[in-house]
Amino acid sequence: MRYIPTTQEERERMLAALGIQSLEELFQAIPSHIRSDPSRVLPEPLAESQLLRHMQELASQNQDTQALVSFMGAGAYDHLIPAVVNHVTQRGEFLTAYTPYQAEISQGVLQAIFEFQTLIAELTGMDAANASMYDGATALAEACLMACNAARRQKVVLPATLHPEWIDVVKLYLESQDIHVEILPFDGEAGTVDLTALTDDLGSDAACVVAPYPNFFGLLEPVEELSQWIHDRKGLFVMAVDPVAMGLLQSPGAVGADIVVGDGQPLGNAMAYGGPSFGFFACRGTKLVRRMPGRIVGQTQDLDGKRGFVLTMQTREQHIRREKATSNICSNQALNALAGAVHLCVLGPEGLREAAYQCLQKATYLKQCLKDIGIKTAFSAPSFREFVAAADVNWAEVNKRLLEYGFLGGLPLGQYHEDLDSCVLLSVTEARTKEEIDRFVHVLGGLC
């Protein structure tokens, strides 16, 4: 039988060793009246070659972004992935290991995570990072919970410019613990948070304010002002950053962030229809570190005095503390974090800056070209890799036509904000060429 090596003869030998006649005896604890009926849903087994044919057939019913030229972003990005990333993550020793509970035979994963933690701490300008979270949205939810525990307050301020799905996730996590969420409106002209809404009333009992950097519209939030405002009111400053942007944009550490999270998909992880990616989570100072959720790897030494790595500060975690743990998280996204680490290592500081710079320049180029054909930019704040374009068209319909030309258009924003019915969120990564951008603009010009 598939993936079961036991032969009939061995089966009988084992039964004999157990002194039983049939396998059924081993299942006698299961009451007979609740036993399974035959399934009407489960399929017949497929041999490997049949499986591959079936899977290829299903896959061919999708139009992937190798075939389509994508200008879609909004939380998942078509970045270039160096070939080495996939080769490292396919090593069976990484791929088929579990959480490194036995450190002596898990130094590979442990050291890789230690390096990952260092890379994330460097990217974010924080003192320490954990071994990763499920994704950016859940990392932010946990960051807000951590801020509430640290500040001993029960209110969180989220900007309306945060990704709408992240708002949903954070609200659900917080409201499950009866924590109050306030949504900070945005300035309709700038596209960033409305600073006049930052009142004393709002801030005086807030555990934290969150700043997406860049925000859902691709724009740079006034992070220094937000940092100052919340710190004056003894709350924490939480930033949700794009990791590629960190090659060019201000370090969160430099603007006073206390906790920094983000989604790691842009670092070496294919979009894979939205997952798996990884969330990263970093914070400032030794006190906050001990409140972090998730696995953390630390350096130590062995009996012979040799450097080694272990899971550490486990008294925060569910398997030790149970209901007193800082979080229920157990598995993280280690393999995706490894992909992120390898990606950052081959890029180096120059490569990361180059990726960010090219995104910025190419997005700017598209912005200019659209302006030339009468499609305006909706907001005035500076942007990074994404921007909002506005035209009096039905963007869902335009996108359908674009598909006919082999383009995946931007995300229509009317579904999220009524006033943004004429708006679309466009993303341009370093993977787009001038020729693709020119062709896109040409086709779009004909449709608008």
Place this chain on the structure above:
Amino acid sequence: MATRSQIPLIFEHSSRGRRGYRYPALDVPETALDELIPAEHQRQQPPQLPEVSEVEVVRHFTGLSRLNHGVDVGFYPLGSCTMKYNPKVNEDCARMSGYMHLHPYQPAETVQGALALMHRLQSYLSDLAGLHETTLQPAAGAHGELTGLMIMRAFHKANGEDGMRKEMIIPDSAHGTNPASAKMVNYQVREVPSDDRGGVDVDALRAMVGPQTAGLMLTNPNTLGLFDENICEIQKIIHEAGGLLYYDGANANAIMGYVRAGDMGFDIVHFNLHKTFSTPHGGGGPGSGPIAVSQRLAPFLPEPIVAEQHGEFFFKRPSQSIGRVKSFYGNFGVLVRAYAYIRSLGEQGLKDVSETAVLHANYLMRNLQPYYELPYDRHCMHEFVLSGSRQKAHGVRTMDVAKRLLDYGVHAPTVYFPLNVEESIMVEPTETETLTTLDTFIGAMKEIAREAEESPDVVCNAPYETPVRRLDEAQAARKPILRWTPEH
């Protein structure tokens, strides 16, 4: 194990100006940076990433991988984690461009294959759970627990009972994630003790329930590897009190084709696709923890779920949805692998999996019983728990036995869990191991039991053959070094 020499950190390879990857030259007209990004938004200090070549990166991570044990390397009987073989063909499937390079916001008409796959997987899992509807969103088992409990709370709230139903009952043998998840939705945890057969103490449970009971979280077979024979009685007690039953599916590898959680009376079930359905654990993730629910709970599922009409697949929001537990639609790449696994095995194959996993576990248990204390002497399911109490009498702790096993090229079983067995050793061999491997493991455990009696020091100072020797965990926790700096 491969090597005893220390591998430098990647940062220690760094040489100024070296690079491992080049982008094509910028092909669009440039605008001055200061015109685009105001000075206060420009990074002053570049992050200190290593500056290394491609070959250095490859050698570095290949070197690290060789310090690591995985299922591809050898036996991994880590109880409760179901470290079965991860079929290679499933990796090939997940890497097909039509799955790997999809944007989550592509129009539905361009991703019908992906949606069809998800829709079928939802129905397979609902069927295996014996329940009505499934969400694929949760990213891991613990995330599934959290989602399930959010649904439970939403259900009680819809019935106007959220204010009074504040208690979650959890057995003393439960996974740590259960109480931790309950806390994440503000439930108070009440622990129910085990009886002398290793199951839930039914009388204690009966005395515990009332109008304050939100529900019960249970693993069955439980973490002792024992099927709770009183499950029908247990579900009656909880349901009569107005509570709901949550099934922690960590141990589902034991029962496929034999019994379904829904038929046991459970209302909510999570599956660990990275355990039961063979997707690789990746050194600690990504996992995937879909949950299936009964008909009355289906309206509360997180959004979106995949629906079908006239052969077209699309996303929909359940009518009273709790909202979103994650961005997008779950760990899709993991779903592809699990789907491929189910298609490979089919119904009979899945039943064979459980049968063989249970047979292997019983074979190991009975062969180890002469050498280690077996606290619950009855047939086990897919795993079993020994106690190291006999070895402890010689000054050898369970942790020492675990470390000595590493010298035999075997990953140690889960140790010191469950908490209700002294010096516990939890062994889960899975169905994908050969009889030769099982016999070799028995031989190693026997030898270690002998050493524990005759030369306990040998065991207490193990391991000897691993890339590093026993590591000082206390020091790591006392003076945390959590990142590389040039000084360390």
